[in-house]
Amino acid sequence: MAVLVVAEHDGASVKDATHKVVTAAKGMSGDVDVLVAGENAGGAAQAAAKIEGVRKVLHADGASLAKQLAENMQALIVPLMSNYDAVLFPATTTGKNVAPRVAAKLDVMQLSGVIGVESADTFIRPIYAGNALTTVKSTDSKKVLTVQATAFKASGEGGSAAVDSIAAPGASDKTNFVGEEIVKLDRPELTGAKRVVSGGRAMGSEEEFKKVIEPLADKLGAAVGASRAAVDAGYAPNDYQVGQTGKVVAPELYVAIGISGAIQHLAGMKDSKVIVAINKDEEAPIFQIADYGLVADYKAAVPELLTELEKAGV
Amino acid sequence: MKVLVPVKRVLDYNLKVRVKPDQSGVDLSNLKMSMNPFDEIAVEEAVRMKEGGGGHAAGAASEVIAVSIGPQQAQETIRTALAMGADRGILVQVDGDVEPLAVAKILKAICDAEQPGLVILGKQAIDDDSNQTGQMLAALLDWPQATFASKIALSDGKAAVTREVDGGLQTLSVALPAIVTTDLRLNEPRYASLPNIMKAKKKPIDMKTAADYGVDVAPRLQVVKVAEPAKRQGGAKVKTVQELVEKLKNEAGVL
Ligand SMILES: Cc1cc2nc3c(=O)[nH]c(=O)nc-3n(C[C@H](O)[C@H](O)[C@H](O)COP(=O)(O)OP(=O)(O)OC[C@H]3O[C@@H](n4cnc5c(N)ncnc54)[C@H](O)[C@@H]3O)c2cc1C
Ligand SMILES: Nc1ncnc2c1ncn2[C@@H]1O[C@H](COP(=O)(O)O)[C@@H](O)[C@H]1O
Numbered sequence: 001m002a003v004l005v006v007a008e009h010d011g012a013s014v015k016d017a018t019h020k021v022v023t024a025a026k027g028m029s030g031d032v033d034v035l036v037a038g039e040n041a042g043g044a045a046q047a048a049a050k051i052e053g054v055r056k057v058l059h060a061d062g063a064s065l066a067k068q069l070a071e072n073m074q075a076l077i078v079p080l081m082s083n084y085d086a087v088l089f090p091a092t093t094t095g096k097n098v099a100p101r102v103a104a105k106l107d108v109m110q111l112s113g114v115i116g117v118e119s120a121d122t123f124i125r126p127i128y129a130g131n132a133l134t135t136v137k138s139t140d141s142k143k144v145l146t147v148q149a150t151a152f153k154a155s156g157e158g159g160s161a162a163v164d165s166i167a168a169p170g171a172s173d174k175t176n177f178v179g180e181e182i183v184k185l186d187r188p189e190l191t192g193a194k195r196v197v198s199g200g201r202a203m204g205s206e207e208e209f210k211k212v213i214e215p216l217a218d219k220l221g222a223a224v225g226a227s228r229a230a231v232d233a234g235y236a237p238n239d240y241q242v243g244q245t246g247k248v249v250a251p252e253l254y255v256a257i258g259i260s261g262a263i264q265h266l267a268g269m270k271d272s273k274v275i276v277a278i279n280k281d282e283e284a285p286i287f288q289i290a291d292y293g294l295v296a297d298y299k300a301a302v303p304e305l306l307t308e309l310e311k312a313g314v
Numbered sequence: 315m316k317v318l319v320p321v322k323r324v325l326d327y328n329l330k331v332r333v334k335p336d337q338s339g340v341d342l343s344n345l346k347m348s349m350n351p352f353d354e355i356a357v358e359e360a361v362r363m364k365e366g367g368g369g370h371a372a373g374a375a376s377e378v379i380a381v382s383i384g385p386q387q388a389q390e391t392i393r394t395a396l397a398m399g400a401d402r403g404i405l406v407q408v409d410g411d412v413e414p415l416a417v418a419k420i421l422k423a424i425c426d427a428e429q430p431g432l433v434i435l436g437k438q439a440i441d442d443d444s445n446q447t448g449q450m451l452a453a454l455l456d457w458p459q460a461t462f463a464s465k466i467a468l469s470d471g472k473a474a475v476t477r478e479v480d481g482g483l484q485t486l487s488v489a490l491p492a493i494v495t496t497d498l499r500l501n502e503p504r505y506a507s508l509p510n511i512m513k514a515k516k517k518p519i520d521m522k523t524a525a526d527y528g529v530d531v532a533p534r535l536q537v538v539k540v541a542e543p544a545k546r547q548g549g550a551k552v553k554t555v556q557e558l559v560e561k562l563k564n565e566a567g568v569l
Contacts, residue, residue: 069486070449070459093479097461100414100449109415109534112444122538127442128331132340135538146445174458174492178474178485191480195568228498238464238478238499245352245438245498247480253568263330270546274566276558289548291566294558301555308559314569 001085001120002031004058006077006098008090009036009044014051016192017090019154021147022051025088026155027117028143031055033084034161037076037168039066049161057161062168068094071172074101080166081106086120086143091248092191095146108140113248115151129244129267150191150250150271183237190240193223195253196272198242201229202258202279202298209235212302213257219309225249225269227259243268257298261286278302315431315490317360317375319400320421321353323384323391324441331441337539349391352436354398354503355496359466360434361399361504368501374468375432377401381424383417385409389519396514397506403519408531414442416524416531418450423527425455430491432473437462437495448495458488464499 003025008015018034025032033056036045045059058080064072077098081087087102089095091113103110115133116124122137123145190196197217203209209230217224226236228243242249244267254272259265261277261284269275270289277290280297287293294301325331326346334341349357357380359368366372380395382388383406392403406420425433435448452459460466460475464483467474468490477484478497488494506514524531552558563569 067484070452070461074453093462093477096445097449097459100446101453101459103446104415104418104450104453107415109413110444110446110450111535112442112446126543127540128325128340129440129443130543131331132333132540133543134540136535137538138535140534172458174489175460176487178487180479180482180484182482232499237482238497239480239482244440244443253562253566264327270543274562274568275546275548276562287549287551289546291548291550292558292561293549293551294555295551296555304555305559308555309569312559312563312569 001029002033002083003029004080004084004087005032005034006087006089006095007034007036007044007048008092008094009038009041011038011041012043014044014047016154017092017149018048019051020149020152021088021090022054022155023152024114024117024147026053028086028120033058035060035077035080037065037068037073039063045163049163050157050159052156052159054159054161057163058166059163060166060168064171065168067177068098069172069175069177070097070101071175072169073098074105075169075172077102078105081142086145088145088147090149091146099144099146103144106142106144108142108144109138110144110146111136111138112146113148114145115148129263130270131263148248150248183239187217188221188223190223190225190242191247191249193249193251195220195222196225196249196251197222197255197257198225198227198259199230199236199257200227200259201233203230203235206235212298215306216255216302219306219314220253227265256286257302259286260284261289315375316377316379316428317363318379318381318425318428318430318433319353319356319360319395320381320433320435320447321357321391321395322350322436322439323347323382323388324350324439327351327440333540333542337541339537339540347387349394350436350439352438352496355498355500356434356436357395357398357400358501358503359496362501363468365399369467379404379428379430381406381421383408383412383420392519393514394506396517397511398504399510402517404522405519406522406524406527408524411533412531413533413535414444414446414450415534416529417447418454419529420524420527421451422454423529432490433493435493435495437497448493452493457492459493460486460488461495462497463494464497466494466500
């Protein structure tokens with residue numbers, strides 16, 4: 001069987017999630033191809049060719065693919081599926097947006113947010129905010145998956161796959177890209193970061209969120225995350241949200257500051273290796289899953305933490 | 315323009331699910347069920363399109379139809395939508411789990427019959443966490459889609475939709491009819507007032523079956539088992555910040 005992995009990329013390079021989804025694909029088949037769809041994405045196609053274990057890269061380039069709009073991606077991918085038994089997308093907002101359209105056109109049931117590949121047709125995925133893990137066998141002839149990249153190790157570099165150019169589809173006339181506001185990041189990206197510092201409702205304002213969370217994140221070389229409450233209140237941008245309905249992270253170190261630990265939040269971070277929680281309420285549910293809980297007012301604890309980290313040579 | 319809002323009956327978001335000891339599924343008996351929170355947001359947006367508010371002119375929607383696919387009790391979910399301001403309901407009665415693909419097929423048949431200008435769904439049902447149905451419906455209808463919406467502006471047969479994406483926000487313009495799925499920041503759903511709950515009792519709900527729409531709801535995914543995730547060994551506390559840093563460095567080795 002042959003498996004197609006749809007790359008997450010920025011045109012110049014492929015995102016780490018792609019390397020992880022390739023690993024998931026290898027659990028299904030030895031024949032793994034990667035699709036790089038974009039505009040002026042030659043750099044990304046070359047980068048994809050270097051992922052270990054990739055057989056071939058399909059590179060579709062054109063204006064219709066610039067923003068990977070779902071309608072145009074569907075038009076590209078569905079015909080390709082006559083050559084593949086499965087297609088895997090990273091469970092990013094782009095992947096989640098496109099994959100079900102492909103599945104519906106192929107008349108197959110999609111598997112969302114896969115965290116384990118048991119065989120070519122059997123997969124593990126979380127349901128109910130990760131409070132249950134279901135193992136499901138797909139009876140469909142073709143498989144369409146979105147993959148929770150954090151659950152897989154990244155495939156290494158060192159491959160040298162051929163890059164085949166394929167035609168980009170025409171653009172749908174029903175959807176037009178109008179604009180975007182992309183948050184400028186001076187820090188690591190949340191989903192791939194080794195360390196994450198997240199702030200919650202306790203911050204009380206955007207200024208306070210910045211003043212408390214950012215210096216600590218910078219000290220630790222960490223990405224910044226937030227609870228839904230902090231995002232809803234405008235303390236942090238939407239794409240910082242960690243949780244069941246935000247981003248799923250699994251860093252080596254997750255520091256939750258002024259976050260209570262609702263199940264929806266835990267769903268997004270409970271697979272972190274080490275969890276630190278700072279909360280002034282000793283009953284806060286976050287402490288039940290924290291490896292190191294500190295019952296304290298963050299206003300005193302965070303500045304002290306910065307000093308101690310400094311002393312420890314961090 | 316008619317606006318169709320699919321609403322799913324799910325375990326209340328405040329409750330934690332129990333896995334059955336024989337690993338055959340989850341145990342929902344005697345647990346509170348509610349409307350999927352993202353669907354409340356969808357109903358709210360549709361009702362604002364009818365009544366005016368949230369940036370929408372009154373009358374932008376002529377009629378709001380709430381649809382649920384599920385057991386008899388999903389009527390209550392539809393009643394909740396009617397109490398929030400939807401005009402009528404359609405219950406497609408199916409017992410047992412219905413997969414998003416089958417839901418999308420039933421919704422397509424309903425769209426063919428009702429010809430809505432807009433279908434607003436939740437981005438994700440908080441039980442199966444699939445995040446598929448809206449996109450599938452869009453593909454089956456060959457309609458454009460704007461998922462994960464945090465703002466919708468209607469004008470001239472189009473919807474300008476701001477979407478919550480990784481990295482920030484993206485705005486698309488989609489030609490109607492279209493599919494929109496809601497994200498958390500689109501609006502804050504209202505609580506139905508008592509008079510409106512009373513009024514909702516008189517609003518009509520059409521009772522249908524999947525067979526009425528010629529849709530086969532047999533599942534495509536076989537559940538092999540449903541297990542509890544590994545429990546984390548959490549709960550340890552440190553007394554001071556010094557102790558925290560010392561342990562992170564020497565015990566956990568993450569600094
Ligand atoms: C459909 C749906 C989807 C959701 N998806 C998500 C999601 O993806 N991610 C997510 O995070 N949430 C999500 N939620 C929301 C979730 O249920 C919680 O409401 C949210 O996580 C709470 O955020 P919080 O912990 O910051 O706020 P709170 O629960 O208000 O907790 C604030 C905490 O700060 C502590 N505190 C206050 N002051 C101080 C101080 N000075 N020092 C130290 N501690 C202090 C308090 O003790 C408290 O524990 C979702 C909810 C729904 C209904
Ligand atoms: N059984 C159902 N009845 C009505 N609407 C549904 C049903 N299942 C899914 N939906 C709609 O599709 C959205 C996404 O669900 P899902 O794809 O299952 O995550 C939900 O928020 C609902 O709007």
